[in-house]
Amino acid sequence: MYEFVSGPLVWIAFIVFVSGMVYQFVTMLRSARKDKVIYPYMSLKYSLRSLFHWMIPFASRNMRDRYEVTIVTFLFHICLILGPIFLLAHIAMFAFAWGFKWQTLSQVAGTYMTIVVILASLFLLLRRLMMPEIQFVTDPSDYLLLAIAAAPFITGLAANQQWFDYQTTVIVHIITGAVMLMLIPFTRLSHMLFFPFTRAYMGSEFGAVRNARDW
Amino acid sequence: MGLPAIPIVSDPGLDETVKGLTPEKIAKVVNRIIDSETAARFKVYMKTCVHCGLCSDACHWFLSNDRDPRFSPVGKVKQTLWEIIKRKDSLDPAFLKECSRIAHTECNVCRRCSMYCPFGIDIAYLLMVVRRICSELEMVPQFLQDTVNSHSVTMNQMWVKQDEWIDTLQWQEEEAKGEIKTARIPLDKEGADVFYSVIAPEPKILAQLIGNIAQIMAVAKVDWTMPSFDGWDNSNMAMYSGDFETMGRVERYHHEAALKLKARRIVMGECGHAFRGAAYDGPKWLGWKQPPIPLIHAVDFYHELITTGRIKIARKFKTPVTVQEPCNIVRGRGLGKKLREIIAATCEDFTPPYPDFEHNYCCGAGGGVINCGPPWKTSRVKGNEVKAKQLAETKAKIIITPCHNCHSGIEDIISGYKLGMHVKFFSEILMEVMEIPDELRA
Incomplete structure (x- = not known):
């Protein structure tokens, strides 16, 4: 089992993830041609201006008004993306398989980043449960997606701390990680891919057409 | 969730239309609009929204209705588009009526929410798609539809006939001349620097505003004109009902009236939606990247007159x-x-x-x-x-x-x-x- 999940399954997950992202990207570009306003209005300058204001914490008004969400979501996304990429255990797996490695986080930093992701997920869950305007637009898939995103981190922490049988926990951890990767292109987790483009278009329309700010 | 009931409003535009709709008719229109009139923006927006609710605080409807989630931007999308997508082929007429109430009467498509969405999702555009679907099914509040009918028949919003239009301009020219000797409203003058256009409520109910502009133009010595023919009304309610074919006709008439008179630029009166229609919603629909001749709003024009000294300020307005x-x-x-x-x-x-x-x-x-x-x-x-x-x-x-x-x-x-x-x-x-x-x- 371990051989399967740590070998072929990881391959499958990455192949599905990458090809799914490419598919979504190409589909978006094609349908953007049909949406006649997109290419004519796109502007690099205003796309970057908009991205800048929405990728720097507190650079937009809503990020300042909802500062607690800003802090948590920035930490959440940074730890969620960078944590796994620079985690010692992950890099060690690659090093064993392929013989090359890259800069790693310290063990402690990796653990803390994992805990941040878990706590942030909890925050997002509570927010969803407690705020009427979010509860109103929540359906079961929202909880599921949050669970899918949090699961690799919860199981990763459990494996690292050896709370349960190590071998089993690692297997569950790899499966949850693979599931998340494979689902990114095909669920709302695809905002990972679409974010720069929706932002860029809105920035362009506000900047180049409407001569106004969008932050 | 124990939310208060939304008061029932009777509107023949919705109440009568609902009687003639069937799920089949609705499905046909919904599929056509979703499949052939929307593309990347619609599809990516629908896939990207993570239901975070961060757009809520942008909406004056939400803030003014005790933070009732049904009035938040995403709440409105949920009650309309999410349902439309989910059960495309089995939408009942009563649901469509709700869609019109929400999209036509409880959202001003003001785009404030797109400045609050972290992804920059154009939620107003999504609500416009709902309006488009409603309009194609004739589910439009009656008063709004009446203005669209007027646009369609008379090319102006308020059933103003051409003789009434010209008569009003002559009347206002007389009024203006009573104050300023040189005040004129030049009709159909070719090659003027300014083609001035107004919305139909000006000749209909606020004619003195036209007299005012005649005086301002005279003091600033502006070379200007207004058309005696259709295209003088720059307003566009079809843009808001969802009748984009009529919207396109109205905008084309407006721009072409200015082109016909070989005006150097269009100056539009003090109206926001009219400017939106002429500057981007109209051109977008017509496939023009930019309006064919320069187009400015009255605020821009007054700014020019004041900063270049063509209008001097005698005394400042004192009231706060x-x-x-x-x-x-x-x-x-x-x-x-x-x-x-x-x-x-x-x-x-x-x-x-x-x-x-x-x-x-x-x-x-x-x-x-x-x-x-x-x-x-x-x-x-x-x-x-x-x-x-x-x-x-x-x-x-x-x-x-x-x-x-x-x-x-x-x-x-x-x-x-x-x-x-x-x-x-x-x-x-x-x-x-x-x-x-x-x-x-x-």
Whole structure:
């Protein structure tokens, strides 16, 4: 089992993830041609201006008004993306398989980043449960997606701390990680891919057409 | 969730239409619009929204209705589009009626929410897709549809006939000449520097505004014209009902009227939605990247007249003023700064509202909502309590609103919340403060 999940399954997950992202990207570009306003209005300058204001914490008004969400979501996304990429255990797996490695986080930093992701997920869950305007637009898939995103981190922490049988926990951890990767292109987790483009278009329309700010 | 019931409003445009609809008819239209009229924006927006609710605080309807989640931008999308996508082929007529109420009467498509969505999802555009579907099924509030019918038949919003139009202009020219000897309203003059266009309510109910502009043009010695023929009305309610074919015709007539007269540029009167239609919604539909000839809003024009000294200010306006920044020219065209500059040049005592500029709240009337007529007035005024509070805090006596929809909407808010304030167009301020050389006085 371990051989399967740590070998072929990881391959499958990455192949599905990458090809799914490419598919979504190409589909978006094609349908953007049909949406006649997109290419004519796109502007690099205003796309970057908009991205800048929405990728720097507190650079937009809503990020300042909802500062607690800003802090948590920035930490959440940074730890969620960078944590796994620079985690010692992950890099060690690659090093064993392929013989090359890259800069790693310290063990402690990796653990803390994992805990941040878990706590942030909890925050997002509570927010969803407690705020009427979010509860109103929540359906079961929202909880599921949050669970899918949090699961690799919860199981990763459990494996690292050896709370349960190590071998089993690692297997569950790899499966949850693979599931998340494979689902990114095909669920709302695809905002990972679409974010720069929706932002860029809105920035362009506000900047180049409407001569106004969008932050 | 124990939310209060939404008051039932009777509107023949919805109540009668609902009787003739079937799930099959609805499915046909929905599939056509979703499959062939929408593309990347619609599809990516629907896939990207993570239901985070961060757009909620942008909406004056949400803020004014005790943070009722049904009025948040994403809440409105959920109640309409999510359902439409989920059960495309089994949508009942009563549901479509709800869609029209939400999209036509409870959203001003002001685009404030797209500035609050972290992804920059154009939620107003999504609600416009709902309006489009409703309009294709003739599910449009009756008063709004009547203005669209008028556009379609007469090329103006208020059933103004050509002889009435010309007659009104002549009448206002007479009035203006009574004040300023050289005031004229030149009709169909070829090659003028300015083609001036107004919305149909001006000749219909606010004719003195045309007289005012005749005086301003005379004092500033502007070479201008207005057309005697269709295309003079720059308003466009079809843009808001979802009847984009009619919207396109109206915009084409307006631009072509100016082209026919070989005008150097179009100056549009103080109206926000009209500017939106002429500057981007119309061109977008017509496949033009930009309008064919330069087009500016009155605020831009007055700014030019004042800063170049063609209009001099004799005395500043003394009464305390604040401003209603129309979404379609401030969030929609970045004219906020110029608007402030002309106010600073003409008014002594100005208090800005908070929030302001692009972040100012919508008046609650734009986006075709006020055009849905008296049946929806109560919910419209209730839906903008936050604006009443914002205006009251400025302690101003006069609210300068360079937009017709804002003007009427703010009037309703003033009376609804007993604010004891008054609304003025910028041109009305200008009329009181501009210097009129003695040799021009009648």
